[in-house]
Amino acid sequence: MTRRLGWGCLAAVVVLLALQPLVAPYDPRGVDLAHALERPSKAHPLGTDGLGRDVMARVAAGAWSSILVGLVAIAVSSLVGVGVGILAGAGGARVDGALSVLVDVLLAFPRFVLLLNVAAVVTFRSAAVVGMVIGAMSWMRTARLVRTEVLTLRERTYVEAARAAGARGARVLAKHLGPHVSRLVVETAALRFSSVVVAASTLDFLGMGLPSESPTWGRLILDGQSYLETAPWVTLSAVLALGLTAVGLTLASERRPGDSRRILRRIPSENAP
Amino acid sequence: MVSHVLRRALRAVVTAAGIAILAFLVLHARSEEALSVLAENRGVRGEEARAALRTSYGLDRPVPLRLSSWIGDVARGGMGDSWSHPGSSVARVLFDHLPLTLALTGSGLLLQIVLGLGVAAVSIQTRGTWKDALANALALAANALPEFCVGLLLLWPFAVRLGWFPLSGVSEAPWEAGGGTLTTLLDGLHHLALPAVCLGLASFAAVARLLRVRWEDELGAKYVVGAEARGMSRARIVWGHSLRNAAGPLCTSIGLSLPGLVGGAVVVEQVFNWPGLGRVLVDAIAARDLNLIAGANLLLALLVTLGGMISDLLFAALDPRVRAR
Numbered sequence: 001m002t003r004r005l006g007w008g009c010l011a012a013v014v015v016l017l018a019l020q021p022l023v024a025p026y027d028p029r030g031v032d033l034a035h036a037l038e039r040p041s042k043a044h045p046l047g048t049d050g051l052g053r054d055v056m057a058r059v060a061a062g063a064w065s066s067i068l069v070g071l072v073a074i075a076v077s078s079l080v081g082v083g084v085g086i087l088a089g090a091g092g093a094r095v096d097g098a099l100s101v102l103v104d105v106l107l108a109f110p111r112f113v114l115l116l117n118v119a120a121v122v123t124f125r126s127a128a129v130v131g132m133v134i135g136a137m138s139w140m141r142t143a144r145l146v147r148t149e150v151l152t153l154r155e156r157t158y159v160e161a162a163r164a165a166g167a168r169g170a171r172v173l174a175k176h177l178g179p180h181v182s183r184l185v186v187e188t189a190a191l192r193f194s195s196v197v198v199a200a201s202t203l204d205f206l207g208m209g210l211p212s213e214s215p216t217w218g219r220l221i222l223d224g225q226s227y228l229e230t231a232p233w234v235t236l237s238a239v240l241a242l243g244l245t246a247v248g249l250t251l252a253s254e255r256r257p258g259d260s261r262r263i264l265r266r267i268p269s270e271n272a273p
Numbered sequence: 274m275v276s277h278v279l280r281r282a283l284r285a286v287v288t289a290a291g292i293a294i295l296a297f298l299v300l301h302a303r304s305e306e307a308l309s310v311l312a313e314n315r316g317v318r319g320e321e322a323r324a325a326l327r328t329s330y331g332l333d334r335p336v337p338l339r340l341s342s343w344i345g346d347v348a349r350g351g352m353g354d355s356w357s358h359p360g361s362s363v364a365r366v367l368f369d370h371l372p373l374t375l376a377l378t379g380s381g382l383l384l385q386i387v388l389g390l391g392v393a394a395v396s397i398q399t400r401g402t403w404k405d406a407l408a409n410a411l412a413l414a415a416n417a418l419p420e421f422c423v424g425l426l427l428l429w430p431f432a433v434r435l436g437w438f439p440l441s442g443v444s445e446a447p448w449e450a451g452g453g454t455l456t457t458l459l460d461g462l463h464h465l466a467l468p469a470v471c472l473g474l475a476s477f478a479a480v481a482r483l484l485r486v487r488w489e490d491e492l493g494a495k496y497v498v499g500a501e502a503r504g505m506s507r508a509r510i511v512w513g514h515s516l517r518n519a520a521g522p523l524c525t526s527i528g529l530s531l532p533g534l535v536g537g538a539v540v541v542e543q544v545f546n547w548p549g550l551g552r553v554l555v556d557a558i559a560a561r562d563l564n565l566i567a568g569a570n571l572l573l574a575l576l577v578t579l580g581g582m583i584s585d586l587l588f589a590a591l592d593p594r595v596r597a598r
Contacts, residue, residue, distance in 0.1 A: 228440075
């Protein structure tokens with residue numbers, strides 16, 4: 001039930017994205033002061049904001065921007081996380097020790113505060129850069145997972161057998177450990193996507209992300225907060241879009257106890273029942 | 274035990290120092306970027322004036338030198354001068370706002386535990402039914418929502434529509450407006466209620482989920498069967514015996530949740546205009562006050578690591594099996 005609820009939330013966001021060009025084909029940056037702060041109507045299904053910009057068009061543009069940030073960020077964090085994890089798991093005790101201390105120190109601090117520090121000295125001009133910076137700060141948990149996986153797998157008999165048969169380190173990594181590691185990365189992707197989108201939106205909400213004219217969910221919520229009493233639809237539309245996305249991704253990736261086994265069965269190894 | 278505590282405290286301080294230095298290096302590696310904003314804010318134009326500004330903040334020295342003089346400032350206790358609060362040391366600015374952040378995170382933590390316990394109890398009593406699934410989904414959803422969304426979803430109905438709670442902040446120095454200590458306290462709590470609930474809602478899921486799993490395990494243990502056979506009431510078994518055994522590891526989980534809680538507080542303070550450390554940090558970043566940012570990093574890091582230490586020690590105090598290690 002939990003997962004169906006999650007898919008429902010995500011479907012609502014997709015429907016909004018699909019309908020927007022049909023019912024609200026406006027420029028998300030198009031200022032129209034004559035129609036500022038209008039209630040939701042037929043012409044503007046989600047109303048207009050303080051500068052007369054169509055809220056639905058801005059929410060949809062925010063979705064595209066979030067998708068870009070999310071994709072870039074999980075790509076970067078997966079690459080760094082897998083790299084560091086493999087290095088720590090297979091690189092010997094000294095490398096492992098140093099990398100583990102780094103990961104522990106970074107995880108002991110609110111990631112968001114670290115992100116704010118970077119925002120103080122970096123001017124974000126595109127969503128891709130935001131994604132890269134957030135990705136560069138979100139690899140620690142992946143690295144930890146991959147490290148543990150590599151450490152346990154390399155002691156397995158099938159890896160020993162491959163070694164005995166003459167397989168080199170790189171081949172063992174790619175052929176025998178690779179499927180397990182990529183499973184970890186894929187399984188956690190939806191949750192990581194949700195967390196990086198939330199981080200980017202929070203950054204925009206604090207006015208420290210993309211430039212003020214860019215339509216992002218965080219910026220929409222920030223702009224709308226001052227009209228919360230008179231025109232709540234501005235903020236609440238974006239809150240709803242961001243909320244449905246984050247909640248949907250989380251609920252949809254909730255696993256039932258038997259699930260991991262079903263996924264494992266697709267990977268031939270001694271793990272499969 | 275004493276040496277255990279000391280070792281743990283040392284680790285906490287070293288971790289905090291490591292984070293603060295790392296963040297310091299990030300800030301100062303790109304201090305020219307910050308200088309551009311500083312120059313713009315002050316209407317400074319031209320290369321010469323910019324160079325003068327650079328020298329006045331000591332940004333012309335090499336980064337290692339800046340780091341060593343900052344460490345000296347921290348050791349002296351003042352953490353240097355704040356650039357955006359003229360005439361005030363960084364420590365002064367930070368400690369003025371620390372109590373408000375402690376009040377917010379403390380009550381957020383309390384609500385996190387209460388909510389987590391409540392939801393876990395509902396789950397345990399209705400195991401396997403739709404109510405259990407709903408409780409789980411609600412916890413996950415609250416956890417997935419960003420703090421500022423939770424904040425706005427609380428503000429709109431309760432502050433805007435119903436007007437039960439103030440829209441933002443703390444009243445301007447209520448103690449100066451007259452009224453007894455009690456009035457001041459009640460006023461403070463009235464303002465604290467929504468931000469604290471927001472923080473608690475955004476973070477209780479981990480507690481609820483861990484507690485549910487542990488509690489279920491404990492209820493399947495043999496001592497539960499024994500207690501039932503001796504005729505002990507169900508409530509006493511659930512709330513007295515098994516809860517105490519299940520709650521131990523919770524301390525560790527709460528310690529691990531502290532970074533998220535403090536990071537959440539930074540955002541919640543913005544939404545509710547709560548003048549704590551988070552607001553100081555965000556304002557310092559907007560003003561590119563690198564000294565104040567570095568100080569806030571250090572204090573927040575200490576808050577998180579020392580809090581984690583306390584939760585570990587609490588676990589050891591509650592559970593003799595851990596103490597033995």
